[in-house]
Structure formats: structure tokens, C-alpha cells
Amino acid sequence: MSTVMKKVDAVIVGFGWTGAIMAKELTEAGLNVVALERGPMQDTYPDGNYPQVIDELTYSVRKKLFQDVSKETVTIRHSVNDVALPNRQLGAFLPGNGVGGAGLHWSGVHFRVDPIELRIRSHYEERYGKNFIPKDMTIQDFGVSYEELEPFFDYAEKVFGTSGQAWTVNGQLVGEGRGGNPYAPDRSNPFPLESQKNTVSAQLFQKAANEVGYKPYNLPSANTSGPYTNPYGAQMGPCNFCGFCSGYVCYMYSKASPNVNILPALKPLPNFELRPDAHVIRVNLDSTKSKATGVTYIDALGREIEQPADLVILGAFQFHNVRLMLLSGIGKPYDPKTGEGVVGKNFAYQNMGTIKAYFDKEVHTNNFIGAGGNGVAIDDFNADNFDHGPHGFVGGSPMWVNQAGSRPIAGTSNPPGTPAWGSAWKKATADYYTHQVSMDAHGAHQSYRGNYLDLDPVYRDAYGQPLLRMTFDWQENDIKMNRFMMEKMGKIAEAMNPKAIALLGKKVGEHFNTASYQTTHLNGGAIMGTDPKTSALNRYLQSWDVHNVFVPGASAFPQGLGYNPTGLVAALTYWSARAIREQYLKNPGPLVQA
Amino acid sequence: MSEQDNPRREFLRKTLTLIPVVTVASTGLGGSVLMATPAAAAPAAPEPAGRTSSPAAPYEPTYFTAEEWAFLNAAVARLIPADEQGPGALEAGVPEYIDRQMHTPYASGALWFMQGPFNADAAPEMGWQSKLVPKQIYRLGIAATEALCKKVYNSTFAGLDSATRDDVLKQLEAGTPQFENVPAKMFFSFLLQNTKEGFFCDPIHGGNKGMVGWTMIGFPGARADFMDWVERNEQYPFPAVSIRGERA
Numbered sequence: 016m017s018t019v020m021k022k023v024d025a026v027i028v029g030f031g032w033t034g035a036i037m038a039k040e041l042t043e044a045g046l047n048v049v050a051l052e053r054g055p056m057q058d059t060y061p062d063g064n065y066p067q068v069i070d071e072l073t074y075s076v077r078k079k080l081f082q083d084v085s086k087e088t089v090t091i092r093h094s095v096n097d098v099a100l101p102n103r104q105l106g107a108f109l110p111g112n113g114v115g116g117a118g119l120h121w122s123g124v125h126f127r128v129d130p131i132e133l134r135i136r137s138h139y140e141e142r143y144g145k146n147f148i149p150k151d152m153t154i155q156d157f158g159v160s161y162e163e164l165e166p167f168f169d170y171a172e173k174v175f176g177t178s179g180q181a182w183t184v185n186g187q188l189v190g191e192g193r194g195g196n197p198y199a200p201d202r203s204n205p206f207p208l209e210s211q212k213n214t215v216s217a218q219l220f221q222k223a224a225n226e227v228g229y230k231p232y233n234l235p236s237a238n239t240s241g242p243y244t245n246p247y248g249a250q251m252g253p254c255n256f257c258g259f260c261s262g263y264v265c266y267m268y269s270k271a272s273p274n275v276n277i278l279p280a281l282k283p284l285p286n287f288e289l290r291p292d293a294h295v296i297r298v299n300l301d302s303t304k305s306k307a308t309g310v311t312y313i314d315a316l317g318r319e320i321e322q323p324a325d326l327v328i329l330g331a332f333q334f335h336n337v338r339l340m341l342l343s344g345i346g347k348p349y350d351p352k353t354g355e356g357v358v359g360k361n362f363a364y365q366n367m368g369t370i371k372a373y374f375d376k377e378v379h380t381n382n383f384i385g386a387g388g389n390g391v392a393i394d395d396f397n398a399d400n401f402d403h404g405p406h407g408f409v410g411g412s413p414m415w416v417n418q419a420g421s422r423p424i425a426g427t428s429n430p431p432g433t434p435a436w437g438s439a440w441k442k443a444t445a446d447y448y449t450h451q452v453s454m455d456a457h458g459a460h461q462s463y464r465g466n467y468l469d470l471d472p473v474y475r476d477a478y479g480q481p482l483l484r485m486t487f488d489w490q491e492n493d494i495k496m497n498r499f500m501m502e503k504m505g506k507i508a509e510a511m512n513p514k515a516i517a518l519l520g521k522k523v524g525e526h527f528n529t530a531s532y533q534t535t536h537l538n539g540g541a542i543m544g545t546d547p548k549t550s551a552l553n554r555y556l557q558s559w560d561v562h563n564v565f566v567p568g569a570s571a572f573p574q575g576l577g578y579n580p581t582g583l584v585a586a587l588t589y590w591s592a593r594a595i596r597e598q599y600l601k602n603p604g605p606l607v608q609a
Numbered sequence: 610m611s612e613q614d615n616p617r618r619e620f621l622r623k624t625l626t627l628i629p630v631v632t633v634a635s636t637g638l639g640g641s642v643l644m645a646t647p648a649a650a651a652p653a654a655p656e657p658a659g660r661t662s663s664p665a666a667p668y669e670p671t672y673f674t675a676e677e678w679a680f681l682n683a684a685v686a687r688l689i690p691a692d693e694q695g696p697g698a699l700e701a702g703v704p705e706y707i708d709r710q711m712h713t714p715y716a717s718g719a720l721w722f723m724q725g726p727f728n729a730d731a732a733p734e735m736g737w738q739s740k741l742v743p744k745q746i747y748r749l750g751i752a753a754t755e756a757l758c759k760k761v762y763n764s765t766f767a768g769l770d771s772a773t774r775d776d777v778l779k780q781l782e783a784g785t786p787q788f789e790n791v792p793a794k795m796f797f798s799f800l801l802q803n804t805k806e807g808f809f810c811d812p813i814h815g816g817n818k819g820m821v822g823w824t825m826i827g828f829p830g831a832r833a834d835f836m837d838w839v840e841r842n843e844q845y846p847f848p849a850v851s852i853r854g855e856r857a
Contacts, residue, residue, distance in 0.1 A: 066852045069831040072810040077715055088722040091735070103722045104737045212839040257833035266833075379842050383828050384835040423809035423828045435782070436688040436801055437775065441825070445694050448826040449844075474724060530736035 017311055017321040023047045026310055026324035028295045028339065031116020032581065033567040033588045034330030035273035036174075038281055038289075039247065040592035041326075044600060047286045049322060050330075051312055053294035054083075054113030058274050062119075063264025071422040075262040080120040082110040082332075087476035089334060091529050093488040094465065095351060101474050101482065106530040108537055109262070110332045114291055115274040117332060117535060118581075122261040122387025122419050123237035123270045125177045126578035127168045127586070129398035129411075130161035130200050132459065135574065138399060139409060148409055149492055151464045153354075153361055155573040158545040158554035161200055164586045167593070169203050171585035172235075175271035176243040176251045178388070179206035179235030196232035198394040211240045211254065216380045216452040217391040220416035223510035229393040234415060235582075236388025237271035247280035258420025260387035270387060293320070296478055298327055298343040298564060307345075307564050313478055325603075326595070329541075329566040330588075336570040337362075337468050337540035338483040346541070346551045346560050349467050351486070357551040357559075359468040361539040362485065363575040366410070366458030366493050368501045368520040372513035373430045374450045381449050385420030392417075396503055397577040398459075408495040411577045412458035414504045423448065430515035454508065456500035460538070460575035463490050468540045488527050497521040536580050538572040543587075545607075553607040555594040556587060562605045567591050668702070668815075672711035672744070676765075680751045681707060683767035687774045688804045696821040698804050706807030706816030711744055718742030741791060743799055750796025753788035754781065812851045820857035823849040830857070 024046035027034045034050050041048050057080075062068070073079050082088075082105065090099035111117035131138040134156040139148055148154065172179075181202050182188070182195035189195065194210050210233035213221065224231040238254040245251070254269035268275050281287045292315035299308045299321065309323035329336045340346055340358050349360035374380070392415035394400055399411060421427070428451065429443040471484035501520035508516050544550025547559035556571055558564040567588040569580045576583065598606055670678045681704045691697035698704075714720055721737065731738040741749075758766045758777060766774060780786055782801075784794035807816030809823065811831065817823060823830050830849035838845055849857040 065833070066831040066854075069833045069852060070811050070813070072806055072814055076806060077713075077720065083720075084722045085719055098728075100728055100731055100735050100738055101722050101724070102736060104720075106736050214839055215842045218840070218842075253836070255834045255836040256839050257835065259833055379844055381835075381838065381841075381845055383845075384839055423822060423826060424806050427809075427826070436778075436804075438690055438692045438694070441689060441692065441694045441697075445825050445827075448828065473726070526732075526734050528734040528736075530734065 017319045019321045019323065022309070022323040022325075023049045024324065025049075025326040025328060026051065026322050027328040027330050028310060029053075029116060029329070029331035029335065030114050030273065030289060031111060031330065031332065032118040032273055032585055034116070034328070035118070035277040035281070036585060036588045037328045037330055037567065037592055038287060039277050040589070040596060042281065042284050042287050044596045045286070046326070049288045049290060049324070051293040051295055051310065051322065052114050052289065052291045054111075054291065056291045057113040057115055057119060057264070058278070059264060059266065059268060063266045065266040068263055068266050069257070069259050071424050074259070075422065076424050078105055078109070080111060080113070080262065080264070081105055082112045085477075088482060090471040090474050090482050090484045091527075092484070092486055093526050095486060099471055099484045099486070102529055104530075107528065107533050108535040109532070110334075110535060114278070114289065115272050118273045119264055120262050121581065122417070124388045124417065124579040124581075125172065125175055125179075125235050125237040125271070126582045127200065128161065128164075128576055128578060128583045129198070131399050132576050133157045133159060133161060142399065143404060151490070152409060152492065153462045153464050154409065155361070155542070155544055155549060157573060158543055158550070159587070159590065164590055165203055167586040167589035168582065170246075170589055171582065173207050174245050174247065174276055175237040175585070176208060176239050176245055176276065177206050177235055177237050177271070178208040178211050178240040180210045180233050181205045194233035196392075196394055197230050198397065198400050199232075206235065208240045208243055211236050211238060211386060211389045212256075213391055214256075214380070214384055214389065214416075214418045215378070216382070216418045217389070217416045219378070219380070219452055219511050220454060220507065221391040223507045224391070224393050226510045227506050229395045229507070231391050231393050234388060234390040234392050234417060236386065238386040238388045239269045245276055247277060249276045249279050251275065254386050256384050256386045256389070256420075258383045258385040258422070260385060261419045294478065295339065296342070296480060298329070298339060298345060300344065300561060304344065305561055307561050325563060327564045329564065330568065333537045333540065333568055333570040334468065334483050334485075336566050336568050338470070340541055340551070340566070341470050341483070342480060345558055345564055348469060351465055351467050354464060357542070357547070357549065359540050360551070361462035361542050361573050362466050362468045362487060363462040363538045363572070364460045364487070365534040365536040365575055366412070366460045366497055367533050368412075368456040368458065368497050368504065370454050370501070370504055370508045370519065371428055371517040372452045372454070372508045372511050373447050373515040373517075374452070374513050376446070376450060378450055380418075380452055382418060382421045382426065382451065383449070385418040387419040389419075390415045390417035396500060406495075406499055408492045408499065409461055410459040410492070410496050412456045412496070412500045413577050414454060414456045414500065414507070416452060416454045418453070421453075428453070428517070431517050452511065452513070454504060456497070456504050457534075457577065457579070458496055458500055459577040461492060462539055462574040489521060489525060494521050494523055494525065536569065536575065538569045538575045538580065541566050541570040542573040543571040544573060547609045553605070555606045556591040557594075557599070557606050559605070559609055563603060565591055565595065668705040668708070670704070670708040672708050673747070676755070677747070677751045678704065678708075679765065679767040680755060683774060684778065684800060685804045685807075687771060687778055688801055689808050695825050696819070698808055700818070701808045701821050702816050702818040703804050703807035706810065706814055707803050709815045710803060711747070716743040739795065741795070746791055746796055746799050749791040750788070750793070750800070753786070753791060753793070754796070757786055812855060813853060820849040820851060820855065824857045
């Protein structure tokens with residue numbers, strides 16, 4: 016039998032970016048809020064203490080801050096005809112664990128969204144005709160526009176303390192010749208901080224991209240270019256490019272995180288409680304199955320605890336949100352055979368390509384210097400900034416040098432053909448470690464009928480619940496786009512005039528490799544939209560089926576973006592919170608009539 | 610940030626400003642001394658002056674047997690040999706590092722999802738699917754390699770000359786020998802990965818003694834403060850420091 020806790024107004028599952036934003040917004044509205052985080056308490060002190068945090072083996076290699084897969088993981092298969100196997104060691108993606116979630120160890124690339132990607136199906140059908148999108152590609156419009164979200168992008172940047180250069184502000188050109196992105200949509204305000212400095216690698220990319228005729232710009236970064244105080248009174252210090260960014264707690268208070276930017280404002284509140292080591296196993300529904308009564312979780316001692324609440328926010332990582340909906344019976348599970356059902360549908364990822372260029376000793380890229388959000392990019396092939404007509408694929412890709420800091424155990428790389436050990440390896444590693452540039456094509460990934468999430472029939476977690484199963488593989492459109500992007504980025508690499516180049520793109524027929532890191536940008540499975548037949552959530556991230564359950568996160572994206580997802584995740588969370596505060600609390604019920 | 614965190618930020622700034630002072634005193638020295646030392650004669654663990662530590666007593670393994678220890682020393686000395694580039698894995702203390710790792714949760718597979726059923730023959734793109742854990746992989750892999758050396762060369766691995774040891778390691782790397790209990794390729798991949806870890810980790814973990822791995826490639830270790838170096842196309846001049854404050 017569960018111990019039953021005192022009822023609260025709102026319970027939040029997961030304390031990463033979405034959980035922290037919702038906690039702040041709902042406590043501002045006067046609600047009593049409890050946030051349940053399944054991992055431990057974590058903060059800058061002691062988890063990011065200098066110099067202990069400057070430890071590659073403990074953090075990146077043994078994966079200290081990432082999800083504990085000994086307790087729970089996902090299973091993966093390439094098609095419905097395969098038997099799914101557990102992801103026994105983290106590889107392709109690195110979800111977080113503990114207070115701050117992946118927001119504590121992320122890099123900090125902080126984009127908005129290209130407006131056409133919010134209405135991608137409509138846009139492609141308008142420009143290229145109804146037959147351009149492949150039949151099995153299930154991309155959908157988000158159901159919300161850039162104009163509607165602009166104030167929330169703006170506010171999220173202020174909370175994060177984001178560094179960057181606007182192109183236009185309220186229609187006035189401000190960014191030409193200063194690192195602005197000519198493809199960026201209009202903004203209501205400049206970035207809170209100016210762009211960060213550019214590393215030598217980023218400078219090389221900028222020069223080469225200009226030579227090839229592209230339009231390089233400074234990456235928007237949630238690493239501070241100067242001291243900053245956000246609207247919640249949280250203070251940040253200037254980023255010193257320590258090079259221990261992605262995978263680490265920032266010891267400098269320079270990388271935005273829920274812990275640095277939001278938690279300090281929540282801690283003193285009498286109407287907020289953060290309960291770590293609380294692993295939620297289900298959302299409880301009433302007998303009508305149309306209303307949640309709260310959640311049940313396992314505490315640190317293994318006791319089952321029920322937390323009643325009027326409002327339930329699922330703010331866990333993308334695939335945990337989807338799994339909790341499936342485990343709780345919220346929404347109809349997706350069936351790839353019929354295409355019916357919505358929970359688990361439109362699972363999408365990121366379509367990455369990488370090129371490494373190796374230089375002589377007079378080019379000092381000093382790759383140990385780095386900041387996770389920093390760099391120089393081009394958008395000439397992102398979104399629909401070029402004519403897709405002749406190329407026959409859907410999707411775009413920003414390309415960039417984003418030198419986050421590479422460390423010697425996992426971050427050394429040598430020209431193709433170098434042996435993996437012995438004196439030849441040693442010499443190459445000594446010759447190239449500080450003389451190389453790595454650049455990425457960070458491609459959008461589309462959703463398909465056959466890529467989806469459901470519950471695994473065989474494997475279970477430490478609490479006896481079925482693991483989530485991913486059925487996922489690269490499709491023809493993905494390979495086509497990746498090869499196109501690699502060719503375009505190759506021109507930039509060649510213009511740098513390096514000694515050697517390594518091309519790490521996708522080959523025809525290649526399967527998804529679960530062991531090799533790509534990104535942690537997983538999308539979909541509990542998608543937002545305008546029709547309950549094709550989406551799990553309405554445009555305010557409210558469950559169509561259970562009106563007091565809201566599900567913010569990249570799980571709501573109907574497909575992947577060219578840009579990194581966190582900026583849109585944060586903006587959508589503020590957008591959803593505004594709807595809860597201004598509409599839902601006054602009149603609890605569906606915010607959109609089905 | 611709340612009020613109570615400010616004193617800590619102040620403390621951090623003070624700590625950081627100390628580093629360059631230390632740096633000036635040691636610029637270049639440590640690195641050049643190390644590089645000038647003939648590699649083969651390099652001491653096992655050069656300790657910076659002024660630090661208290663017991664004189665170089667040889668490390669006694671606590672997981673590996675004497676026979677396994679001999680294999681491990683002989684193998685890592687070939688994977689990262691001492692040569693004109695500088696000290697190798699032996700001088701960096703890689704065997705000590707690997708032995709110490711055998712007592713961590715990693716070596717017991719405790720960081721991995723290890724619930725069955727297992728499918729050890731799954732395609733490589735499905736990632737790790739074996740029920741073996743690093744401790745077992747070393748025990749089984751060393752025994753199988755020693756049996757191979759005994760059969761083919763009538764010698765222990767450590768008793769072979771360098772060229773023959775390289776040849777055996779290349780066979781393991783290619784997965785040529787069909788070992789009964791552990792795939793040769795799997796054993797080799799752990800041996801190589803852990804050797805590189807031990808060569809490049811912070812010395813706090815028992816490897817990279819004297820920061821020889823970092824010095825070889827120009828990694829400054831725990832300095833982690835490059836505000837003034839971001840935009841400069843020049844060699845970073847300061848030697849590495851470790852978490853414990855040692856200087857290369």
C-alpha cells in the first residue's frame with residue numbers, strides 16, 4: 016500500500032529545464048508545487064567544484080552525470096521485424112539524471128526555431144506541391160507560430176542569459192557585419208549579452224565560409240560573454256572557455272542551467288518543494304480516465320508514495336514523458352500498422368554529419384579551449400533557405416564549428432589511416448591534438464510512419480516496469496540529405512586548406528548505430544498539434560485525453576529541428592505555462608475543444 | 610544566485626587568480642625536463658618537489674595475479690611505447706591505473722544495464738550486448754592470450770620480443786584468434802581503451818604520472834581557464850597542472 020502525501024495544487028515530474036520553468040511559473044501564480052526528481056540533489060557546489068570537476072575520466076568517460084542505465088534504459092530495434100535489445104551502455108544519446116537533468120550537463124547552444132519548421136508540412140506542400148513529401152513521412156505542423164512564441168523565446172533568453180548577435184530587432188537591421196544571422200527571424204529585443212569570443216577554429220570556419228560564399232554568424236550561446244543577472248535575480252559570471260562544458264557541471268556559474276538560473280529563486284518559497292530521489296512510476300487517473308488525481312513514486316528507501324495533485328506536469332526527458340504516458344494509459348498508443356493512435360508516434364532524432372580537418376603545426380586550434388554554446392555557423396542550407404526542388408529531400412541543416420573543448424581520453428582524433436596504437440599513433444596524437452578543426456552538419460530529422468516508441472514486451476527496469484522500446488532507423492530521405500550536407504560542408508573544409516580531412520557522414524543503407532554518440536536531441540512521441548487524431552497534446556501541451564496533464568519537452572515536437580531543441584523547449588514551456596496561468600486555472604478543462 | 614552563494618564566487622575568483630602566479634614560476638621547465646629525459650630511463654613517477662609522498666615504492670597489484678601483472682606491463686608497453694616522443698604507458702603508471710580501476714563499479718559492470726536475456730551475437734551497431742564485465746574480460750582475455758603464446762611461441766607474452774608482442778596484439782585487434790570464453794577483439798578494445806585512459810587521465814586516478822601523457826600532446830590539465838587565449842593562434846605556453854596541484 017502506498018503512503019499518501021498531502022494533496023498539492025501541482026506536481027511536476029522531473030526537475031530539468033521544463034520542470035524548473037513550470038515550477039517558477041506555477042509558484043508565481045500562487046500554486047503549491049512539489050517537484051519530484053528521480054535522481055539525486057545536484058548543484059554547482061559540490062558537484063561542479065573546482066578543480067575536482069576538471070576530471071575527464073569521471074565525467075565524460077564514466078558518465079557521472081548521465082542517466083543510470085543500470086536501473087532503467089530503453090530497448091532499440093531497427094524495424095518491427097527485429098527483436099529489440101537494451102541500450103546497455105549509453106552511447107548515441109546521453110540523457111541526464113538528478114536535479115537539473117540534462118540541463119546541468121548540456122552544452123548551451125541556445126537557438127530559437129526557423130519559423131517554417133513550425134509549419135513544415137504546410138510550407139513544403141505550398142512551395143513544392145503535395146507529392147514532394149514522401150508517403151511514409153509523417154511530418155506535421157506544430158500548431159503554433161513563431162510570432163505567437165516570440166515573447167517566450169525572448170523571455171527564455173533573458174532567463175538563460177544568452178549571448179548572441181541579433182540580425183533585426185523590431186524590423187531594424189542591427190547585425191550586419193557584426194556576426195548576425197541574415198536568415199534569423201525578427202526579434203523584439205537584442206540578446207541579453209553580446210556574442211562570445213570566437214576560437215581560432217571558429218575563425219577558420221568563418222573565413223572559409225565567407226570565401227565559399229556563405230553567410231557565417233555567431234552561434235547563440237547560453238554561456239555568458241560577461242557578467243549577468245537574470246529576471247529571477249540569479250547571477251552568472253563570464254565564461255572562461257575552460258573546455259569542460261558538455262558533460263560537466265559549470266564551475267564558473269557561466270553555463271545556464273536550472274540549478275544556476277531558476278532553482279535559487281525557488282528555494283526560499285514556502286509554496287515550493289523539490290523532492291529528489293523520487294522516481295515516478297505512473298500518473299494516477301480517476302475512474303473516468305479523463306482526469307489525473309496525482310502520481311505515484313518510489314522514494315529513496317524503495318517505499319511507494321502517492322502524491323495527490325490537481326495538476327500534473329510531465330517534465331521529464333523526452334522518452335520518459337512518453338513512457339509515463341504509456342504506463343499510465345494517457346492517450347491512445349500509436350500503432351504503426353494502422354497509423355492510428357498518438358502516443359509514441361513521430362519519434363525523431365538529429366541527422367548529424369561531421370568533418371575533421373587536420374593542420375600543420377603553425378595553425379594552433381588549441382582544442383582544449385572551448386565553450387559548449389560557442390562557435391560560428393552558417394544557415395545557407397538550414398530549414399528551407401535553399402531550393403529543395405532539384406534535390407528531392409525534406410529538411411535542412413545548420414553547419415558549424417562548435418568547439419566545446421576536447422579532452423585527451425575521448426577527444427583526440429587523428430587523420431584517417433593512422434594506427435590506433437604504438438609509436439605511429441603516439442606521434443600523430445602529439446602532432447594533431449592542438450591542430451585540428453571539427454565541424455558538424457546538425458541536420459533536421461523528419462518523422463516517419465515506422466519510427467516510433469512503445470513498451471518493450473521483454474525487458475523491465477529495476478522497479479519491474481516495462482522499458483520503453485524504440486523502433487528506429489535512418490530512412491532514404493535522411494541519407495540523401497546527409498550526403499548533400501556533407502558535400503556542402505566539405506567545400507568549407509577544403510577552403511581551410513588542411514593537410515588531411517576525415518569525412519564522417521552516412522552511407523547508403525547504413526543503420527542507426529546505438530553505440531556511437533550523435534546527439535541527445537530526441538524528439539516526439541507525445542506530440543502537439545491541432546487534431547486529437549494525429550497528436551497527443553493540443554497546442555498548449557495539454558493532453559487531449561486527460562485535461563489536467565501537461566507535457567512540455569521535446570517529446571512535443573512532431574519532428575526534429577535543424578537547430579538544437581532546448582531554446583524551443585524552453586519557449587514552448589513558457590507558452591504552455593502562460594495558458595495554464597491565464598486560462599486553465601480560471602476554468603479547468605480542455606483549452607481547445609476537440 | 611542567492612545571497613549566500615556570493616562568498617563562494619568570491620573565493621573562486623581568488624583561487625583562479627592564483628594559478629597564473631604559479632604558472633610563471635614553472636613555465637616550460639617541467640615539460641622540457643621531462644622531454645629531455647631519455648624515455649627508457651624516465652623514472653616511474655617523477656614527483657614534483659615539495660610534495661610529501663612515499664619514495665617510489667613499486668605498486669603492488671591487488672586485482673591482477675603476478676602472471677597477469679607481467680602480461681599487463683608487457684602489453685601496455687607496446688600499446689603506448691616509450692620512444693622519441695617521450696615516456697610511454699609504463700612510465701605513466703598505466704598498469705597501476707588499470708589495477709585500481711578493477712575495484713570500481715565500472716569493472717563490475719555496475720554502470721551498465723545487465724539484465725538478461727543477452728544476445729552476444731548482435732550486430733555491432735546494437736552496442737554492448739555481452740554479459741561479460743571488464744574484470745572478467747581481463748581475467749579470461751589474459752589467460753587466453755597467454756595460452757596462445759605458450760602454444761605458438763612456447764613463451765609467456767612478456768617473454769616475447771617487442772616485434773612478436775606487437776604481432777600478437779595485432780592479431781587480438783583483428784579478432785583473429787578464436788578464444789573460447791571472450792572475443793579477442795573485445796579483450797583488445799578494453800585493453801587499449803583503458804591504456805589510453807591511464808595515459809591521459811588526471812594523476813588522481815593512478816595513471817598519467819608526472820602528467821607525461823598531457824605534456825606529450827600539449828593538454829594543460831586542470832587549468833581550465835583560457836579567457837585570454839581564446840582568439841590567439843599561438844601555442845599555449847604553460848605546462849599542465851593536476852587536480853592535486855602538481856605541475857608538469
